[in-house]
């Protein structure tokens with residue numbers, strides 16, 4: 001069936017059906033199992049969505065071109081057409097076997113860089129490579145976007161595995177970020193990693209220069225306290241950073257996909273090279289699943305199709321990622337970049353307008369905190385927010401396992417409540433049992449109604465470990481890829497971040513009272529107000 005006809009069929013299915021999730025369970029005793037995918041210790045349940053078998057078949061028809069695009073990506077073709085680049089971040093997860101027959105040169109390069117990183121990390125961790133005041137006690141990663149979010153998110157997720165120097169992350173050009181981070185650190189025992197793929201990003205280079213000043217004020221040779229991660233090794237040389245401490249990567253690794261390679265150096269320093277390799281192994285296992293599982297049993301494919309159903313067909317504008325794991329607190333922010341920078345596009349690969357909406361707004365917070373903040377809207381608001389719950393069966397605090405059970409119970413209860421809801425009769429009965437009667441009961445009852453039939457998915461792992469974190473991140477990467485292929489856009493460029501960067505440069509002189517041509521009246525008056533507040 002031509003792809004347009006598939007979209008039309010899905011729209012028709014959505015318009016014609018009044019699918020009710022609890023009714024789908026009543027009609028199909030095997031629904032829970034039939035709409036759950038189990039792979040390599042992970043469980044992905046999408047049964048609490050208004051997708052039935054017919055809709056699923058129609059969604060699967062969207063993936064006709066997927067295998068060809070997937071194979072093109074995983075064999076090094078330049079599928080990032082607007083930048084003329086291959087997309088091979090997955091190769092970083094396969095240092096031992098080439099990602100594709102003929103990919104030996106790429107594998108060898110990946111393995112060599114990984115070995116250099118491991119040797120550097122080992123020597124820092126065992127104190128053989130030292131700062132000017134002794135063994136390094138702290139590492140400050142200076143980067144932004146993909147050069148920050150990946151390692152920062154993973155470092156927090158893997159706190160129980162950290163046995164190296166303390167890790168800190170500075171990203172915002174707001175001096176508060178750098179100042180608050182450096183306060184209390186010993187410059188002579190702090191390693192500063194400047195992480196920037198391009199080594200030109202203004203936020204990162206400004207922070208790096210100020211960190212250099214901080215070091216220069218306290219140690220004789222600041223260069224000895226620096227390392228760099230970049231694919232612009234010519235630019236790192238201008239900083240006089242010892243080439244032995246510079247870790248380069250190829251242009252086929254996009255910023256938001258770069259945690260698996262040298263951008264993950266800070267993480268490796270914290271958890272050690274062996275656990276970093278477990279992280280890679282988890283990602284590699286997800287690659288293997290993505291490559292081999294039939295689409296209907298393929299986790300990234302089904303996660304993507306559920307997402308496409310909710311946003312592009314049903315029109316739900318956002319999706320919430322709700323990890324019931326405190327240490328996955330930065331996962332929503334990480335996924336915001338991964339999903340929105342990748343699929344937040346309005347033009348298809350061939351330059352024409354997209355025929356369907358781009359990716360949705362992604363947001364979220366760890367449960368149970370979110371329950372006491374925004375879940376009110378999720379349960380009773382007028383817009384529907386598909387929820388993606390993520391939970392780990394076991395925590396890392398055996399003495400606090402009763403906390404963990406409570407956490408898990410909340411996670412299960414929320415998806416159940418969203419699906420089941422509470423109708424007016426139930427609400428009235430409940431209130432009557434509480435002693436309310438007559439006009440007061442009538443007035444109050446509707447406030448207690450939950451519409452229900454609200455969709456969610458649940459992803460389970462046994463525990464958040466380096467391996468399972470690798471699985472989760474690769475799962476979401478491939479989900480983004482599948483959605484991008486179906487929508488016909490390029491998930492691997494990010495032209496949309498350019499304009500603001502350019503204008504920031506041209507606007508800056510206004511704050512010094514200089515005249516800048518072609519400025520709009522609002523910007524001029526805001527700049528003037530700021531100048532006045534700053535004392536002219």
Ligand code: F6P
Pocket residue numbers: 144145146147195196197198199200201204255256341494497
């Ligand atoms: O925000 C745009 C972006 O280019 C991201 O894609 C990237 O992760 C981030 O800036 C940082 O870029 P760099 O690593 O080159 O400093």
